[in-house]
Amino acid sequence: MDQLTQFLVENPHIHYATAHSSDFETLRAGFIINETKTPAVVVRPRSAEDVAALIALLSKSSLPFTVRVGGHDMFGRSQVADGVTIDLREIAHIHVDTESQTARLGGGVICMDMLTELQKHNMTTPHAVTPSVGQVGWASFGGYGMLSSKYGLGVDQIVGATVVDAEGIIREADETMLTGIRGGGGSLGVIVELTIKVYPQDQILAGAIFFHPNDLSKEIIQFNAEWSKAKAGGIPSSLHLYQSIMKGPGGKALALFFMWASSDLEEGQRWLSKVSSWLPVAMSTVGPTTNKDFAVMLNAVIQTHIYGTVFTLNLYDLTPEVLEIIGLYAQKQPNSPHMLFGFHELRPDAPRDPTMDTVFDARCAHFVIEIVPMASSLEVLAEGLVWGQEFYNALRKTNPANILPSTYLSLTPTKDIDMKGIYGSRYETLKRIKEQYDPQNVFKQALPRF
Ligand SMILES: Cc1cc2nc3c(=O)[nH]c(=O)nc-3n(C[C@H](O)[C@H](O)[C@H](O)COP(=O)(O)OP(=O)(O)OC[C@H]3O[C@@H](n4cnc5c(N)ncnc54)[C@H](O)[C@@H]3O)c2cc1C
Incomplete structure (x- = not known):
């Protein structure tokens, strides 16, 4: 810690916060309140060079460190207790x-800011449904x-990257x-x-x-029968x-986010009428x-800090058996x-x-199930956790044969x-790449962990 303190003294342009700083709590907080760990210090580098100097220092010290941007890891894994959080949001x-x-x-770009800038050029790109998510953490x-x-997954948009590697060197990522x-x-x-892209x-x-x-229960089955029919027809x-x-x-309901990603709005209206006629x-x-x-x-209606967790699994299909459980x-x-x-x-x-090429393995058609108990208090969350766990167990x-070996x-x-299970046929490739670029496992706190 002494070396880090010295580094921060010598680099006054780098903002940092400790438990005594007035902005520590704001900088530390993640999306999920109950999972956020308390680091000893949050450091906010402003350039790739700052990050390189930090990694060079931290890789030789015993201080655990993590990288954080949007803070939307549902299990608080972008923070480590008593460690160093490298907060990239100024890049x-x-x-x-x-x-x-x-x-x-920049590695610290939040989805909402990216969309705002792209819109100035009449451009867009795939992004998370929740705009406060960090774009790199979402895409990668x-x-x-x-x-x-329309355009594919986030991983399929990545055409280049600049990375500070395990030795603290700034490098352009090669194809591997x-x-x-x-x-x-x-x-x-x-x-x-x-x-x-x-x-x-x-x-x-x-x-x-x-x-x-x-x-x-009936509405879910009916809606998905129509949706499947529409998909079969193209x-x-x-x-x-x-x-x-x-x-x-009107209370708890089946809700849709509807996207027609084309300027042919007339055709979009036809699809909207069709989808809206199903229920x-x-x-x-x-x-x-x-x-x-x-x-x-969306940003206006989605909370930024909340108690919660997520249960997930990937399914090939919404079979009658699955839809019945979803309905139940x-x-x-809980009606909160x-x-x-x-x-x-x-x-x-x-x-x-x-x-x-990617190491993302789940390429077949599938559904990523998200059971997300969230609440503004731990008391309400407790009821949601029981519901979520039972729902997950039932699925x-x-x-x-309908459950993918991979989860998100x-x-x-x-x-x-x-x-x-997650990396499937790509697991050995990822392992080999990890051994090549980070043989000492300097980034041991990062996801995925080896
Ligand atoms: C409310 C909510 C909505 C979501 N919606 C979607 C969705 O629609 N689609 C979807 O696919 N996923 C979604 N997710 C999951 C989300 O995409 C991932 O959790 C993502 O990793 C969050 O990135 P972040 O920067 O916001 O979070 P952080 O917690 O800051 O970071 C998450 C992980 O990414 C790493 N990381 C982030 N940026 C960098 C970087 N520049 N360099 C190195 N490592 C980095 C961190 O170290 C950490 O391990 C959602 C999550 C939440 C909580």
């Missing part, structure tokens, strides 16, 4: 190149979102390192800049639809839905907007404002550049991480 430059259709993002572990069907970053996140080094896009049709809550890649059960204006609609906010404005709307636990879902059930869908035709007991790393509690 937040965004350079858009409309000609090459790429953008260079997989990256599911409302633009997955990029393969590891695409799914292996920050396990190879601190990503101080990411170059991603961006796409021309202006007006879209997007918003939330809440259906009338009458008989949730749906445009511009259409993407995120289904959830959450509290709406009686209680409220809809869907209308012409932009990705950025849709994100602003939708009814049991922040409890959430939802799922991301990766469709079989989601685009992917065959020339870009786990469904036909094993970002949402998987550390105790349940099965590296071979």
Whole structure:
């Protein structure tokens, strides 16, 4: 710690906070209140050079350290108790190149800021549903979102990276390192800049639809029967839905985030009418907007700090057995404002550049189930935890042939991480890449852990 203190004294441009600093609590806080660990110090480097100097120092010391950006790891794994948090949020430059259709993002860029900058150029890129998530942390572990069907996953947008490696050297990632970053996140080094693909896009049709809550079990089955029929008949890649059960204006209801990612708004309206005809609609906010404005709307309604956790598993299909359980636990879902059930869908035709290798293994069509008990107090959370655990157990007991061996790393509690299951056929490749770039496991606190 003495060396770090000396370093911070010699580098007064680097802001840092300890338990005695007035902004410590603000800088330390993550999305999930109950999982955030208390570091000894939060250090905010302003450049790749600052990060390099820090890693050179920390890699030789016994101080544990982590990297943090949006603080949205559901299990607080971007902080380590009594260690050093390298908070990258001051490395937040965004350079858009409309000609090459790429953008260079500082390692600390938050999704909302990226979308705001891209919109100035009438561009967009896949991003998390929740705009306060850090873009690098979202993209480099997989990256599911409302633009997955049109442009692919977050990992598939990564075309370049600048990394501070285990020796504290700033390097441009070569193809091997990029393969590891695409799914292996920050396990190879601190990503101080990411170059991603961006796409021309202006007006879209997007918003939330809440259906009338009458008989949730039946509604879920009915809606998914229609959705499956529509998919079998062929749906445009511009259409993407995120289904959830959450509290709406008329109480707990089946709710959708609706995305039509094309400026052909007439065709989008036709799909909106179709989707809205499957069940009686209680409220809809869907209308012409932009990705950025849709994100602003979401940002306004989503909490930034809350008690909670997540239970997750990946399913190949929403079989009748699965839908029955979802219906049952939708009814049991505590009727408080922040409890959430939802799922991301990766469709079989989601685009992917065959020339870009990744270690992200879950490429078949599947659903990422998210059972998310959240509450503004621990008392309310307790009820949600019972619901979430029972719901998860019931899904786990469904036909094993319908459950993927992989789970989404970002949402998987550390105790349940099965590296071979998650990385599947890519596990040995990731292991080899880790051995090549971080043989001493300097980034031992990073995800995934070896
Ligand atoms: C409310 C909420 C909504 C979410 N929505 C989605 C969604 O729609 N789709 C989806 O796929 N996932 C989603 N997630 C999961 C989320 O994408 C991951 O947890 C992601 O890693 C969070 O990144 P962060 O920077 O916000 O969090 P942090 O906790 O700051 O970081 C998460 C991990 O990424 C590492 N990391 C972040 N940036 C860097 C970097 N520049 N260099 C090295 N390592 C880095 C950290 O060390 C840490 O291990 C959501 C999570 C929450 C809590």
